Amino acid sequence: DAGITQSPRHKVTETGTPVTLRCHQTENHRYMYWYRQDPGHGLRLIHYSYGVKDTDKGEVSDGYSVSRSKTEDFLLTLESATSSQTSVYFCAISPGQGRYEQYFGPGTRLTVT
Amino acid sequence: AQSVSQHNHHVILSEAASLELGCNYSYGGTVNLFWYVQYPGQHLQLLLKYFSGDPLVKGIKGFEAEFIKSKFSFNLRKPSVQWSDTAEYFCAVNPNNAGNMLTFGGGTRLMVKP
Numbered sequence: 001d002a003g004i005t006q007s008p009r010h011k012v013t014e015t016g017t018p019v020t021l022r023c024h025q026t027e028n029h030r031y032m033y034w035y036r037q038d039p040g041h042g043l044r045l046i047h048y049s050y051g052v053k054d055t056d057k058g059e060v061s062d063g064y065s066v067s068r069s070k071t072e073d074f075l076l077t078l079e080s081a082t083s084s085q086t087s088v089y090f091c092a093i094s095p096g097q098g099r100y101e102q103y104f105g106p107g108t109r110l111t112v113t
Numbered sequence: 114a115q116s117v118s119q120h121n122h123h124v125i126l127s128e129a130a131s132l133e134l135g136c137n138y139s140y141g142g143t144v145n146l147f148w149y150v151q152y153p154g155q156h157l158q159l160l161l162k163y164f165s166g167d168p169l170v171k172g173i174k175g176f177e178a179e180f181i182k183s184k185f186s187f188n189l190r191k192p193s194v195q196w197s198d199t200a201e202y203f204c205a206v207n208p209n210n211a212g213n214m215l216t217f218g219g220g221t222r223l224m225v226k227p
Contacts, residue, residue, distance in 0.1 A: 030213075031213045042203070042217055042218070042219045042220050043157075043203070043217045045214075048214070050212070050213070090156060090157070092157075094213045096213055100145045100164075100207040100213055100215070101147060101159055101162050102159075102205075102213075102215055103159065104149075104156040104157040104158070105156060106155075106156050107156050
């Protein structure tokens with residue numbers, strides 16, 4: 001498996017609190033992604049990054065922000081968590097340079113009560 | 114809208130049965146194609162990929178997939194499934210004009226009965 005870790009792996013938080021999820025890679029891949037996975041919706045892209053400080057929105061970006069200050073770290077922040085953001089969040093990385101496959105981290109299960 | 118379709122949402126097979134999972138996409142032009150597997154409670158893992166060349170691609174764990182350009186399809190096959198193949202399978206497409214973005218199908222849940 002690619003060297004990707006996510007932290008925390010599980011989190012329970014209350015509505016209205018801020019939450020930050022971290023994705024860390026040791027592969028030096030250019031691209032990093034945040035997805036959420038929900039029953040009946042498959043995988044949906046939240047935000048992605050194509051380099052340090054270069055990020056863009058995915059299809060479900062409302063309520064989420066990201067930052068990438070180093071190649072290896074990609075942070076996902078829920079500024080004010082809502083129950084609709086209860087989900088499993090996966091980080092993925094991709095090498096770029098003509099390689100398009102993505103490798104996924106172990107996931108973070110987030111519950112907003 | 115351009116999309117990736119996996120028409121079989123749930124498949125139940127007995128061990129040793131043959132498997133074929135369908136994947137169709139609606140993008141024109143050149144595409145890169147992938148199959149991922151997600152075992153219960155785990156993350157997605159890359160099974161195989163097609164970029165160019167031989168349209169019959171062999172992946173890990175005995176899986177293979179065939180790209181049929183005229184049918185916009187990339188079906189996943191395995192001659193003889195095992196109980197350990199119980200998982201959800203996702204097809205993904207990277208259109209050549211989409212940078213490093215993947216569009217995923219909705220997934221197919223496979224249950225293999227021992």
